[in-house]
Amino acid sequence: MLEIDTITVRYGADVVIDGLSWSVGPQAPVAALLGPSGCGKSTLLRAVAGLEPLVAGTIGFDGQDLARVPAHRRDFGVVFQDGQLFDGRSVAANVAYGLKMRRWGRREIAARVEEMLELVGLAGYGGRSVREISGGQAQRVALARALAPRPRLLLLDEPLAALDKLLRDRLAVDIAEIVRETSTPTVIVTHDHTEAALMADRVSVMRDGQIVQTDTSARLWLRPVDEEAARFLGVTTVLDATVAGDVADCVLGRVAVDVPDGRVRLGLRPESVVVEPLSHDIGNGSVTGRVLHAAVLPGGVRLDVRPDLPGEIGVIAATAPSDGIVAGATVRLRLHAGRVAVLGQRAGRESGAGVPR
Numbered sequence: 124m125l126e127i128d129t130i131t132v133r134y135g136a137d138v139v140i141d142g143l144s145w146s147v148g149p150q151a152p153v154a155a156l157l158g159p160s161g162c163g164k165s166t167l168l169r170a171v172a173g174l175e176p177l178v179a180g181t182i183g184f185d186g187q188d189l190a191r192v193p194a195h196r197r198d199f200g201v202v203f204q205d206g207q208l209f210d211g212r213s214v215a216a217n218v219a220y221g222l223k224m225r226r227w228g229r230r231e232i233a234a235r236v237e238e239m240l241e242l243v244g245l246a247g248y249g250g251r252s253v254r255e256i257s258g259g260q261a262q263r264v265a266l267a268r269a270l271a272p273r274p275r276l277l278l279l280d281e282p283l284a285a286l287d288k289l290l291r292d293r294l295a296v297d298i299a300e301i302v303r304e305t306s307t308p309t310v311i312v313t314h315d316h317t318e319a320a321l322m323a324d325r326v327s328v329m330r331d332g333q334i335v336q337t338d339t340s341a342r343l344w345l346r347p348v349d350e351e352a353a354r355f356l357g358v359t360t361v362l363d364a365t366v367a368g369d370v371a372d373c374v375l376g377r378v379a380v381d382v383p384d385g386r387v388r389l390g391l392r393p394e395s396v397v398v399e400p401l402s403h404d405i406g407n408g409s410v411t412g413r414v415l416h417a418a419v420l421p422g423g424v425r426l427d428v429r430p431d432l433p434g435e436i437g438v439i440a441a442t443a444p445s446d447g448i449v450a451g452a453t454v455r456l457r458l459h460a461g462r463v464a465v466l467g468q469r470a471g472r473e474s475g476a477g478v479p480r
C-alpha cells in the first residue's frame with residue numbers, strides 16, 4: 124500500500140529525514156511510528172500527506188508515485204493533535220466538510236454524517252457547536268471528519284496527546300477498532316509506547332530521521348535493536364550476560380531466554396525484576412539487596428533496590444506483587460522469565476518459540 128523509498132526532507136539546511144525507507148502493507152494495516160520528541164515523526168507524516176516536499180526519494184501508494192499528486196488529491200485523511208475543528212460550526216458541519224468539497228449530494232452527506240457520528244459514538248451530537256463538546260469528543264469528531272470521505276489512508280498525528288491518560292487509553296482502543304471496522308490503513312504517530320501497543324499491528328521506532336526497528340509491540344519489548352531503543356522503550360538497567368542452553372547468566376542470577384548461546388546484553392524494566400521476602404530461598408543464583416524506596420501503585424509495588432553486589436551495578440528498579448515490603452528491608456531479587464529483554468538479537472531461533480507474537 125504505502126511505499127516510502129529513501130526519502131530525504133530538509134528544513135533549510137537541516138536534514139530532518141535522512142534517506143528513510145518504510146512501508147505499510149495489508150498484512151499489518153495499522154502502523155505506529157514511535158519515537159522521542161523531535162526525531163522527525165510529524166515531518167514524515169506530513170511528507171506522506173503531501174505537506175512537505177521531498178529533497179530525494181519517492182513515496183508511492185498502491186503502485187502510484189505520489190510526486191505529482193498534491194495533498195488534496197491524495198485521498199488521505201489526516202487528524203492532528205488538537206483535531207483542528209472549524210470553530211463556531213456544528214459537529215455535523217465539521218464532519219460534512221470533506222464531503223462538500225468532493226461535491227457529494229445533500230442527502231448522501233446527511234446519511235454519511237449520521238453514519239460517521241454513530242461510528243465514533245456521537246450519534247445525536249450533530250447539531251451541537253464544537254465549542255460545546257469535550258476534548259475527547261472533539262477528537263472523535265476529527266476522526267469522523269477524516270474518515271467520512273472514505274480515505275485510502277488515514278494519518279493520525281498524536282491524536283490523543285492533548286487528553287488525560289485514562290481517556291487516552293480508552294480512545295486509543297476505540298480508534299483502533301474504528302479504523303479496523305472501516306478497513307482503513309492507518310499510520311499513527313506517537314511518543315507513547317502504550318498507545319502504540321494498543322493501536323497498531325506493527326510499531327516502527329524512529330530516531331534522528333531514521334527508522335531503527337519495525338516489529339510487533341510484543342517483539343519490540345523483548346528484542347529492542349540496541350540500548351538506545353531499549354531505554355526509550357522503558358528499560359532501566361542493562362547488564363552483560365552469557366547464554367548457554369537457553370539460560371542467561373548475569374550478576375542478578377539466571378533466567379530463561381530464547382536466543383543462541385554466547386554473550387548478550389539484557390535489558391531490565393521494573394517488571395523484569397521481582398522482589399521476594401528474604402525467606403524465599405529460590406536458589407537459581409539469586410542475589411539479595413536492600414530496598415531504598417517503595418511506592419504502592421495500582422498494579423503492585425514499585426521499588427528501588429540496591430543489590431548486595433560488588434562493583435558499579437547501581438540501583439535496580441523492581442516490582443513486588445504485594446505491599447508487605449517496605450524501605451529498609453533486605454530482600455531477594457528474582458529475574459522474571461519472559462519479561463527480560465535481550466538487546467540487539469532477532470527473536471527466537473527458527474521457530475521463534477517462547478516469544479509472544
Ligand SMILES: Nc1ncnc2c1ncn2[C@@H]1O[C@H](COP(=O)(O)OP(=O)(O)OP(=O)(O)O)[C@@H](O)[C@H]1O
Pocket residue numbers: 134139158159160161162163164165166167314
Ligand atoms: N517547519 C519547520 N521548520 C524548521 N524546522 C522544523 C519545522 N518543523 C519541524 N522542524 C524541526 O524538525 C525536527 C523534527 O520535527 P518533527 O515535528 O517532525 O518531530 P517529531 O518527532 O514529530 O516531534 P514531536 O513528537 O515533538 O512532535 C525538529 O528538530 C524540529 O525542530
